[in-house]
Amino acid sequence: MSASVSPLAPKSYPAMPAIDGVRMATAAAGIKYKNRTDVLLMVFDRPASVAGVFTRSKCPSAPVDFCRANLSHGVARAVVVNSGNANAFTGLKGKAATALTAKSAAEAVGCGENEVYLASTGVIGEPLDATKFAGVLGAMQKDATGDFWTEAAKAIMTTDTYPKVATRTAQIDGVKVTINGIAKGAGMIAPDMATMLSFVVTDAAIDPQVLQVLLAQGVGPTFNSVTVDSDTSTSDTLLLFATGAAADQGQRKIETPDDPHLSGFRAALNDLLKDLALQVVRDGEGARKMVAVTITGAESDLSAKRIALSVANSPLVKTAVAGEDANWGRVVMAVGKAGEPADRDRLAIWFGDVRVAVHGERDPAYSEEATTAVMEQEDIAIRVDLGLGEGTATVWTCDLTKEYVAINGDYRS
């Protein structure tokens, strides 16, 4: 973990309410770190619905393979997460480690191994000693409590400089439901390499297939619209659980994704996912500034998203932001290299509310002073209008600083 907290960290943390049906405990199993918790156990005393999205990497970690296999079952009773070792690129040893961890968790909680979900983050290529979990999971199951969200968020941190938590409420069918989420991630990397992990739990009663649809739709404009360094982890995992405890208050279980009673819940879930995703970017390694890149007027939303990512991942744009340099020429470059439809002579570019370029050249009213004032802010909005169609997208990223190079290049892992 980094010594200093990101200047973009939240000024305050929300009080995280307990959610009926889920209990948590953490432990220090000594996976890699000393004097800190590195294992999280989540227990669902009654089977919870579960949905998940994972890294698109062609080289996924063993826990990602394990979760994907169990997801078809759709029911969860336990989640085991560890930091310090990603159990990625560990071959057959990695598969054996997930099997042993699942067995230990199933015994501790009293459930089937296909009701267990696993996630690991930290060193890659290092065999994970799963016997360390066996020793602690039994006691953790007994100690697990519902009022433990922030501690849970701390146990899964790697290079994160602050724990990431968020909570929302919504009404379903007149019954109040709560959604809590935790996340970790600080760039796509940790001392060796890591990951974005996020675990979201609601007491709503929702069918697993419906949860999967909600999650798949929710990640597009949130977790799948943030980038720190364009490097995709082998281990990214986002799991959404529904304990169904709200049924005791009379909430009828949601069985179809187009159920009109879902509208409030969907909005609250998407808002929470965005909150957590932006917290990850704001903890980007070495980050000093947050950048929101918005593309409008593209031929399609997909095209807008690709161009937004080209701008957000450009080292030249990101170093310019770090230098508070209103270097809109680099934005033109990044639009041009995206390979998506673009007409140079229709481009218009804004930094904040200041239009710096229009009709394919510098804005006649360009003011260096005004744009510099924008670049000196902590949060910077860059907008490009392509003038071609109706496609729009927003992607969030952070600046590229010497500190990023230092964190990732200065030590031997």
Added chain:
Amino acid sequence: MSASVSPLAPKSYPAMPAIDGVRMATAAAGIKYKNRTDVLLMVFDRPASVAGVFTRSKCPSAPVDFCRANLSHGVARAVVVNSGNANAFTGLKGKAATALTAKSAAEAVGCGENEVYLASTGVIGEPLDATKFAGVLGAMQKDATGDFWTEAAKAIMTTDTYPKVATRTAQIDGVKVTINGIAKGAGMIAPDMATMLSFVVTDAAIDPQVLQVLLAQGVGPTFNSVTVDSDTSTSDTLLLFATGAAADQGQRKIETPDDPHLSGFRAALNDLLKDLALQVVRDGEGARKMVAVTITGAESDLSAKRIALSVANSPLVKTAVAGEDANWGRVVMAVGKAGEPADRDRLAIWFGDVRVAVHGERDPAYSEEATTAVMEQEDIAIRVDLGLGEGTATVWTCDLTKEYVAINGDYRS
């Protein structure tokens, strides 16, 4: 220009012979820099065959548009190159500037404007005052000499820390021909943003269509296989000229690309293009190490190239190299994120001659000491075998250092 010369700079420079049919002159027109030459004029007293390849940017500079339009004509009499202003994203003003420059050059040399080729590198979005050329081109045409290659290379530098020149000879049909080339580029960027520019001239007698085929085939494994920061310039231009002077020594003009007499020339040209391309990478901004990324066993050469670029452009791989960190886990990550066919459990990875991973996990014989010794070298070879097919590719890049961030973020442009 940077104060200190790249530690990867060539230890010595070749003597550049004159090439019959081309003369050069440089001048200090005060485009942007003070006390240095910033304009290059190349004159072909007899019409030369010309071929060109350009940036794939959807927002190309005005000179790129101008050259593309003239190329169909296939004949060149003059080339005007300036540093300090890219004449990119300058709208109608940019088009007027290229027209005026071409008119001035055509008058100075006594040729048609469609026989003039232009390239500009430097600040983007800043109108280029082409009247500054009108004043100097006439005198430059008179002073132009054949023995001027290194001075020509210096005049087109931006953030380059050394001039880039190369020369080769070959036999065509028993007649000795020479190929000279110059290039500039130091990352895809300069004080605001720039470019890779390269101009190659031979005295061989070769038809323009044949020249274009040779160039298009030659850039794939050379200029199109190098990356400093993944950012593509609006202005990249590579022009190849054949003066045909060798015809006076009895070389019959080459009219078809499959002419067997071309084999030696093709090899010499490709070798020269690779030499210049690697000189650009070795002058990458902030570069301290050169990295050759080779992918073997891919499903196709194209797939191998995409994976090689994913590794070569990964900030995490590049910062690890800067930190002399044998972080092969980040190579796995970069392979996995490329989106190309890959089987985690068939991957093998080498740093230099040291195999660090095999069968999807760390090599049982892994030696931290041996890999660290490799990382301490100035030139580092990273190889990944995918074990899927016969596809191979090599891409060259440099490390990502704090100096890169400083060069691109520390000053206000």
